[in-house]
Amino acid sequence: MSVLRYLLKKEFRQIFRDKTILAMMFAMPTVQLIILPLAMNFDVKQVNLAVVDNDHSSYSRQMVNTIVASGYFRMVAAAPSFPAALQYIEREKADLVLEIPAGFERNLVREGQQKVGISIDAINGTKAAIGGNYLLTAIGDFNKDLPVNTNARVAPAAGLIDLTWSNWYNPLAIYKFYVVPAVLVLLLTLIGGFMSALNIVREKEVGTIEQINVTPIRKWEFILGKLIPFWLMGLIVFTLGLLVAWGVYGIWPVGSFALLYLFAAIYLVALLGFGLLVSTYTSNQLQAMFVAFFFMMIFMLMSGLFTSVDSMPPWARLIANLTPITHFIKIMRMIVLKGSGFVDVQREFGYLVVFALILNGWAILNYRKTS
Amino acid sequence: MAEKVIVCKELTKRFGDFYAVNKISFEVNKGEIFGFLGANGAGKTTAMRILCGLSHPSSGEAQVAGYDVYQQAESIKKNIGYMSQKFSLYENLTVAENIEFFGGVYRVPAAEIEERSDALLQKLGLTGEAKKLVGALPLGWKQKLAFSVAIFHRPRIVFLDEPTGGVDPVTRRQFWDMIYEAAASGITVFVTTHYMDEAEYCDRVTIMVDGKVEALDAPSRLKAQFNANNMDEVFYQLARGAKRSGD
Numbered sequence: 001m002s003v004l005r006y007l008l009k010k011e012f013r014q015i016f017r018d019k020t021i022l023a024m025m026f027a028m029p030t031v032q033l034i035i036l037p038l039a040m041n042f043d044v045k046q047v048n049l050a051v052v053d054n055d056h057s058s059y060s061r062q063m064v065n066t067i068v069a070s071g072y073f074r075m076v077a078a079a080p081s082f083p084a085a086l087q088y089i090e091r092e093k094a095d096l097v098l099e100i101p102a103g104f105e106r107n108l109v110r111e112g113q114q115k116v117g118i119s120i121d122a123i124n125g126t127k128a129a130i131g132g133n134y135l136l137t138a139i140g141d142f143n144k145d146l147p148v149n150t151n152a153r154v155a156p157a158a159g160l161i162d163l164t165w166s167n168w169y170n171p172l173a174i175y176k177f178y179v180v181p182a183v184l185v186l187l188l189t190l191i192g193g194f195m196s197a198l199n200i201v202r203e204k205e206v207g208t209i210e211q212i213n214v215t216p217i218r219k220w221e222f223i224l225g226k227l228i229p230f231w232l233m234g235l236i237v238f239t240l241g242l243l244v245a246w247g248v249y250g251i252w253p254v255g256s257f258a259l260l261y262l263f264a265a266i267y268l269v270a271l272l273g274f275g276l277l278v279s280t281y282t283s284n285q286l287q288a289m290f291v292a293f294f295f296m297m298i299f300m301l302m303s304g305l306f307t308s309v310d311s312m313p314p315w316a317r318l319i320a321n322l323t324p325i326t327h328f329i330k331i332m333r334m335i336v337l338k339g340s341g342f343v344d345v346q347r348e349f350g351y352l353v354v355f356a357l358i359l360n361g362w363a364i365l366n367y368r369k370t371s
Numbered sequence: 372m373a374e375k376v377i378v379c380k381e382l383t384k385r386f387g388d389f390y391a392v393n394k395i396s397f398e399v400n401k402g403e404i405f406g407f408l409g410a411n412g413a414g415k416t417t418a419m420r421i422l423c424g425l426s427h428p429s430s431g432e433a434q435v436a437g438y439d440v441y442q443q444a445e446s447i448k449k450n451i452g453y454m455s456q457k458f459s460l461y462e463n464l465t466v467a468e469n470i471e472f473f474g475g476v477y478r479v480p481a482a483e484i485e486e487r488s489d490a491l492l493q494k495l496g497l498t499g500e501a502k503k504l505v506g507a508l509p510l511g512w513k514q515k516l517a518f519s520v521a522i523f524h525r526p527r528i529v530f531l532d533e534p535t536g537g538v539d540p541v542t543r544r545q546f547w548d549m550i551y552e553a554a555a556s557g558i559t560v561f562v563t564t565h566y567m568d569e570a571e572y573c574d575r576v577t578i579m580v581d582g583k584v585e586a587l588d589a590p591s592r593l594k595a596q597f598n599a600n601n602m603d604e605v606f607y608q609l610a611r612g613a614k615r616s617g618d
Contacts, residue, residue, distance in 0.1 A: 002475065002478065003475065003476050003478065005475070006471070006472055006475030006476055007476070009471075009472070009475075010461070010464065010468070010472045013464060013468060014461070014463055014464065017463050017464075018463065206457075206459075206462070207455060207457030207458070207459050208459050208460075208461055210425065210455050210457070210459060211453065211455065211459040211460075211473075212476075213425055214423050214424065214425055214448055214451070214453040215448060215473070215476045215477060216445060216448045216449045216476070216477065216478075217476050218445075369424075369425075369444075370424055370425060370426060370427055370444055371425065371426050371427070
């Protein structure tokens with residue numbers, strides 16, 4: 001036990017001596033938690049709309065007014081023809097073109113129906129899809145209020161099914177509530193994974209690991225001596241992240257803190273095991289950086305941070321489930337936003353424990369004092 | 372007969388079909404300064420790494436401090452000190468912190484560490500530098516400190532891998548004084564070098580060529596045997612036939 005004490009003392013001295021890395025460890029979560037969620041806002045506002053009104057009737061003007069009044073659209077042009085309007089999309093001035101055909105009002109009044117054309121710039125898929133939906137809703141609103149429909153003597157053919165819904169756990173469907181817990185996990189992953197991998201490889205690179213390997217330090221002592229300091233640093237970063245989430249975004253975990261920290265603690269063990277594993281397979285910091293980066297990219301993109309894991313194809317869902325970060329993001333969202341208890345997340349708990357055991361076990365097996 | 376602290380029989384290390392160390396056999400007596408000479412790439416470092424328990428031999432036998440290198444590498448590690456070619460103290464720890472750390476991992480009691488550490492700093496004239504980072508020290512001081520740290524836990528054998536590389540002649544001289552002092556206190560010194568004047572300071576030397584031991588005796592006997600004026604000539608006669616060169 002006393003050997004471990006000396007190892008820990010040395011490790012902490014080194015961590016606190018390197019002011020740049022220390023500063024980064026704390027600046028990174030703070031700054032990135034403030035910036036990233038703002039940039040990763042998927043709420044679509046300000047959809048740029050170009051209108052081609054071939055009808056110039058009071059109905060067509062009324063419809064355009066309804067759409068603009070919804071607040072989600074900005075009318076950038078009233079184009080004389082569809083090709084002219086398309087120019088706006090090509091020059092990226094407009095996201096959507098709404099084409100109102102000639103005879104719009106007449107057909108509506110006489111025949112009770114009329115089609116309008118919507119063209120969407122699908123390069124920005126999210127904006128296009130969400131913008132298109134908004135437009136349909138806005139046109140639907142307009143349609144509902146039309147005198148033809150309201151004054152109709154006959155009741156509508158079938159009873160309209162009117163939907164009402166509410167967003168649970170995130171009532172205003174604010175995207176940052178969805179993103180902030182995930183970004184916090186991401187930062188923890190980056191710091192934990194990279195720091196541990198690079199730290200051990202650095203000892204290899206400088207040659208001090210050889211000095212360690214020639215001492216009677218036991219394998220587990222060395223590994224614990226490396227894991228404990230980064231584990232503690234990770235929990236501090238996590239705490240800092242929670243404080244930023246609360247201070248800047250007003251997100252205060254609904255669920256239990258004890259549960260949150262229990263998962264963070266296990267997740268960090270798994271992650272540090274990953275870093276350790278990378279370090280046993282690489283011989284210099286550049287290699288370790290690349291290998292860690294390779295996996296981190298996959299972890300991040302497959303984790304359900306940006307896209308929903310449930311809507312991935314089966315093979316992708318398999319990969320997603322094989323990355324620890326996926327489970328921790330899910331847990332974080334459930335505990336922070338939904339207030340889930342242990343029973344709700346026990347499956348994920350199992351996953352994380354298995355990851356921690358496999359990654360660390362593999363790393364310990366692969367770490368050799370004698371080559 | 373003196374007590375044997377290192378015994379090697381037909382020790383071999385093979386990487387693929389390359390024999391880094393090819394059936395070497397020798398014995399080292401307690402308290403001896405045993406020089407291990409050879410050109411770059413002759414296999415000195417590999418042989419030393421096997422004896423330190425850092426590398427598994429491919430075949431042959433070896434005992435260090437009475438322990439078998441195959442089965443008891445960890446017991447060997449408790450009884451040896453090691454100073455590698457690469458400078459291997461922590462540059463971002465202070466002089467005192469390095470001493471404390473290495474003393475601690477060899478299980479020297481805390482009170483003892485403090486006591487020996489003070490004495491050591493005084494001896495090296497580093498008392499004023501105890502709180503300086505090792506990275507800020509001149510190379511010669513670093514090497515002397517690294518050697519002192521390697522024998523801080525009073526091992527039975529200390530392995531030195533080209534300890535004086537890049538060090539000025541005065542410091543090298545002082546370094547050898549420290550080696551003599553260690554040997555006098557009963558520590559066996561196993562040292563690799565390619566400075567032939569240093570070879571003269573050893574009790575016995577081994578000259579390795581292409582992974583094999585080509586000569587092993589006291590410097591004076593080797594000079595007589597090869598009809599040479601100094602170790603330089605002995606070495607030259609043996610090493611010029613070497614097929615391997617460079618690092």
